[in-house]
Amino acid sequence: MTDEAGLFSRVANSRTVKGLLLPFGELSSPSSSNTPPTMFSAGSVTIPRDPSIVTLNVEHDRFNPIGRATSLEVTEAGVVAEFTIATTDEGDAFLASGTKRKLSAELGSLVRNGANAVRSRLTGATVCDAAAFASAALFSLAPGVSAEFTEEVPSSDEYTAPESSSSSEYVTEFTDDEGVKWRRVETSKRETTVTKITDSAPADEENPNAPEEENMTASAAGQTPAPLVTPNVAPPAKDVDLHAVFTAMAAVKAGVQLEDNESALFALADIKTAGDGALPAAGVIQPNWVGKLWQGKEYVRKYLPLNNHTFGPIDLGGRAGFRLDGTEDLVQKRTGEKTELPTGSATTSKRESTRDSFGYAADVAAEWTYLSGGAEVLESFWKGVANSYAKVTDMEALATMFRVASRDTGAALSRMVAPGSLPAGTPANSAYYPGVVQLIQALEAISDANDDPAWAVVNPVLWSQLIFTPKDLLPEFVTLAVGVGTGEADVDGKIIVRKAPQSAFIGTKATDPQVMAGAKNAIEFKELGETPIQIDALNVAKFGVDRATVGFLETFVVRPEATVFIGTAA
Incomplete structure (x- = not known):
């Protein structure tokens, strides 16, 4: 027989029910825990190979089973299931009542993206009064079941009520x-x-x-x-067992499979850190504050210490002195007895120092002083100013060394020496050997000026030649490398060779090697004992503090001839 709605039809000689278990493309009703509706597709649900593993119960009560699945078929409409009702009192009661027409799927391992299910596993089914999906229902029942219970069951049906009092x-x-x-x-x-x-x-x-x-x-x-x-x-709504939820989460994180782990029938609500379903609002979760980040090592002076660098008081009028010239040839060889002794005269020249000042100032709001929370930032700022002072004065010393060595007049490099050629017998395959020759040429020029060479500064081209020169071709009195990464270090008793940027070699050819060298006492640099100096003054009118960082650098060129520059003009 078939009822008016066409949902039920008689199946002779069978205890079988059949219906649409899980519709595709249809939103479910919200769960008792207010989980948002979920929509399934054919690719989002896994069907077990053995349908009998899917048990049919009543109202999701797994302790009240009434049958097992005999067929699970994926169709365009959804998963169509066929169940055999067990020959038990509970199964007989279900067949006798016929009031629970709805089917509802029980799913495990459910993962979803918003309302769309991504992955799930069919684990069970239930008959109920109100299913999760409106279209999920039984459309075929066993014989003897009618929609209204108004028709007598024929005696030919397989099922008959037991003859018992x-x-x-x-x-x-x-x-x-x-x-x-x-x-x-x-x-x-x-x-x-x-x-x-x-x-x-x-x-x-x-x-x-x-x-x-x-x-x-x-x-x-x-x-x-x-x-x-x-x-x-x-x-009635069931309370959520938080202990079971957190235990399951911990087990998943640890990779442990719980033996009695129940899966939810529908997807749990999304609780994320950002995007849709995010729990914290913007700014609620704060980052771990680590303060000032690493900005590289602080600047260490490289060129100023190569010369005679002292600390102490600096005279307002500077320093001055004289040099005696022309005494080298005053003594001559006598021609015989009772003859006049050789004679001659000498000259003097005056040398004077120069002084430069450097500084930075700012008007700092008094809030930085009286309010908490900004001391770390302000302290880092003034450390940066001091670091800037060290670098600027060091580069000023390098510029002075170049001017003295090359006699830079602003119009020409009047004391530039041309690079020498390779000596006879130099191996032809020593491609980097010319850099060594040019360095030795500069050091020899200092020795020829009756002084001891102490330092050499080269441009990047010559530096590359030196560091790629085999060790056996480098003179023992030259040191290039001990410091990791820089190739620069101070070693007692050896000549220090350091690299400088090409911009320091003004008016020279950038593609050619350039080198300048000098004696330790050729140039004197002097600074105050405490450098740089920090000055603070209240600015009451603007409710602030005027702070300045200043310093003085005195330069005294004592023996310009004890410096030399070898290279080519641009």
Whole structure:
């Protein structure tokens, strides 16, 4: 037989039900935990190879199984399932009632992206009054089940009520919208009794003092009872077991498979750190503040210390001195006895120092001083100013060394010496050897000026030639490398060779090697004992503090001839 809606049809000689278990492309209803609706597709659900593993229960009660799946088919509409109802009292009660027409899938390992399911695994099914999907329902029932219970079951059907004075019962209790408690008893004789519970104490037939109950009975055989009205009561919300949730999360993180781990029927609510479903609002979670970041090592002077560098008081008028010239050839060889001694004269020249000053100043708001929270930033700023002072004065010393060595007049390099050629017998395959020759040429020029060479500064071209020159071709009195990464270090008793940027070699050819060298005492640099100097002054009118960092650098060129520059002009 088929009812008016066309959902049920008689299947002869069978205890089989069939229906749409999981629709595709349809949003589910919200769960009791207010989980947002979820939509499934054919690719988002995994069907077990053995359908019998899927158990059919009543109202998601796994302790009340009534059958097993015999067929699971993926169609365009969704997963169509066929179940065989077990020959148990519970199975008989379900077949006898026929009131639960809805099917609902039970899914495990559910992962979703918003409303769309990404992955899930079909683990069970249930019959219920209200399913998660509106279109999920039974459309085929076993023989003897009708939509209205108004037709007598033919005697040819496989299922008949047992001939016994006693019958098995299936008892359920529920509460309607007005809070009234009801008990429904379904028997294997296809009788359904709904009674109102008028006392909180459980009904007991053996208790003579039990309260009276109002009975409504519907029989399925040979009579037309009053319509059975079941209150439309939503199942009560179940509390979330937080301990079970956190235990499952810890197990997943540790890679442990729980033996009794229940999967949710629907996706849990998304709780993320950003984007849709994010728990924290912008700015709620703060980053771990680590303060000032590494900006590289502080600047260490490289060129100024190559010369005679001292600290102490600097005279306002500077320093001055004289040099005696022309005394080298005053003594001559005598021509014989009783002859006049050789004679001659000498000259003097005056040398004077120069002084330069450097500094930086700022008007700092008094809030930096009186309010907390900014001391670290302000301290780092003034350390940066001091670091700048060290670099600027060092580069000023390098520029002075170049001017003295090359006699830079602003118009020409009047004392520039041309690079020498390779000496005879130099191996032709020594491509980098010319750099060594040019360095030795500069050091020899200092020796020829009756002084001891102490330092050499080369441009990047000559530096590359030196560092790639085999060790056996470098003179023992030259040091290039001990410091890792820089190739520069001070070694007692050896000549220090350091690299300088091409911009320091003004007016020279950038593609050619350039070198300048000098004696330790050729140039004197002097600074105050405490350098740089920090000066603070209150600016009451603007509620601030005027702070300045200043320093003085005195330069005294003592022996310019004890410096030399070898290279080519641009």
